[in-house]
Amino acid sequence: MLEVENINVFYGEYQAIRDVSLRVEDAKLVSIFGPNGHGKSTLLKAVCGLLKPASGTIRFNGREVQGLPSHKLVEMGLVLISEERHLFPEMTVLENLRLGAYAKRARKKERENLEFVFGMFPKLKTLAKKRALNLSGGEARMLAIGRGLMSDAELLAIDEPSFGLAPILRTQVFQQIVALRDQGKSILLVEQTTGDIAEESDYIYLLEDGRIVFSGSKDEALHTEAVRKVFLGIT
């Protein structure tokens, strides 16, 4: 579904992503791990049209999409759920969710997806009239994910969904993500902490200094010395 080939991304003169290639197959959960500041968020932004790669190709469902603006990608079924969330602060939870269904492909299924999101995050339903700036960290995180789901995307690029959440919430969020994969969505997940999510990932990449230093299945990861160290938090 998603093929990234040899992309390079720069911030001005600074090169953040070096020659990165990766794939996400249909209905698979692919995780990118790695230390902070090494390019994971940049990679997702480049995939989702917020940044333009200087070179390389990105193919979504067979079509070349590198350099396309994000609104075109959302129409095609690729959505980013950003680490900084970027919710609309003065708007209510409900308004944020409705805007998540802005794309034409999502509008027809707005009511259906709203039911789905409220089913997954019942708390959001009770908070429907609350403005986004008044939400707690965990609630905002749930809203960001819910808003991303409203786009009816086939591939969700999720950037550190568990960041800043209490352990119970983190587990809950991971469970929701796995459930989404089980329901047929493809997921490209970026995370810093590993452990529980690594267990469920179909494929794992390790990103260091803007480069992919490891790619393989979960079992291969645990059997590779350098990677296991990262997993066990020894860096």
Place this chain on the structure above:
Amino acid sequence: MREFAEVLISGLTIGIVYFLVAVGFTLCYGVGRVLNYSYGSFFTWGAYLAWVLAVGYAGLNYFLVFLIVLPVMFLFGVMVDQVLIRPLRRRPEFDFSVLLVTLGLAVFLDNLVLVIFGARTKSLPEFLEGSVKIGGFTVSWQLIAMFLFALVVAVLLFAFMAKTRTGMSMRAVAQDPVGARIVGIPLFRVYAVTFGISTMLCGAGGILLAPRFFMTPLGGWTFLVKALIIVIAGGLGSIRGTLYASFILGVLEAIVGWQLGLLWVMPFWFLVLFLILLVRPAGLFGAVARKG
């Protein structure tokens, strides 16, 4: 006392029309991040276009005038955004370059008025003649027409921003442009529509206020300054703030004009702005930190 009440009514009417002009400016900045220095020239052109249609050549009635001028101004605004402003957005130093370009556009538009219409002041006659007595007060039909028209536009605007998908997308872009891109809102289209609406509101204000002020090629600059003061006093980017500030300053203008004469209006406006900023540096409802 009765005279005061009539002044108050006049002030509220002026206030609501100023609101239209100022809110167009606020939208342009809040959504499009553009401080539009040609806003005054748009105002002038709105008034002159109305003059051409109502007095100069066509002799149309005012209803038709609005029906023609408003869409024309909307399209003009969209064109300016796409042709002049959009190319600047991708480039560095946007805030500065857009200032220069809109200033240049203002000079061009003002001189175009001068060339076509000449420097002599023109006046637009009132839409309706005569007055009516309501509960002991005498109110001119003109004032009622201005108030009602501006009220309808304001209500439509609020409904548009709150309920329609386009209106919500404009609010989204104002609150978090990156978030807007993430949910799939095409930014450039929103910028174009916003600029069009902003220009249209400005033109509407120009037509409504023209009968009260003499029309000259440079007349719009006063209204650019007034719009700026209202918008800063209310809080840059806040529609609610613009609403309150418009009424406060509109009533102030009526009262000062009545007691001291029109020349004292601007000094008092600046004084009130100064006082507001002393207490609330970001304006009445201004956000201290903006996202995006």
